[in-house]
Amino acid sequence: MAKAKATRKNAVVTYDTNGRDQSGVITFTVLGAGELTFDTNKASESCRERAEYHGWVQRMCDAVAISRDPETNASATPAMKFERMKRLIEHYESGTDEWSIQGRGGFGNEGGLLLRTLIALRDWDQDEQGELTTIQAQTKDKFAGKSDEQLKAFAGKMTAGQRTKLLNFEGLRDIANLIRAEGAKGIDADELLAGLDSEAESEEDSEA
Secondary structure (H helix, E strand, C coil): CCCCCCCCCCCCEEEECHHHCCCCEEEEEECCCEEEEEEHHHCCHHHHHHHHHHHHHHHHHHHCCCCECCCCCCECCHHHHHHHHHHHHHHHHCCCCCCCCCCCCCCCCCHHHHHHHHHHHHCCCHHHHCCCCHHHHHHHHHHCCCCHHHHHHHHHCCCHHHHHHHHHCCCCHHHHHHHHHHHHHHCCHHHHCHHHHHHHHHHHHHHC
16 A cells, blocks of 8 residues: 555555655655656755645644544544644744654644554455555454554553654554545645645746
């Protein structure tokens, strides 16, 4: 399954950021076709700036791509999503080097997402929901028979870094992305991305 896109079947495209080694090189693999390497350092400054802008917008959208409050399991309200985004903006504008907000209520550790991912994989029905990859099936077997409480305890004892690594692990990553995508259905993406639309329109006007 893909790293870039979550699907219910084996995906066609995967990518590798080389462990975020700051090289700026991303390797894309297209199933059955080959491999492509993109050196972002060779892109123009204008394109790199636009990519950064797009990345920040996506980060903010991801922060509110939840259907329930991970702490209370209550339905996520617009006000709650607003507060999550507000905290994230304040976090980055502080000048911190930390990508994620740590601690209770910080939501950077994604403890709630990890728990939902573990439960979803444990209960995955390949006949109904689609075939799992070999490593996903092996991971599913490890959690077979575990109760919700046991999985909650397992996720709860992990550090933020460990949770992030698990969510990026090949056996869990795409299930987590499916859950993120499901949570994103309630987001007014048109409003959040209005700035990008305005920028595109401005470029078209300038080119006319």
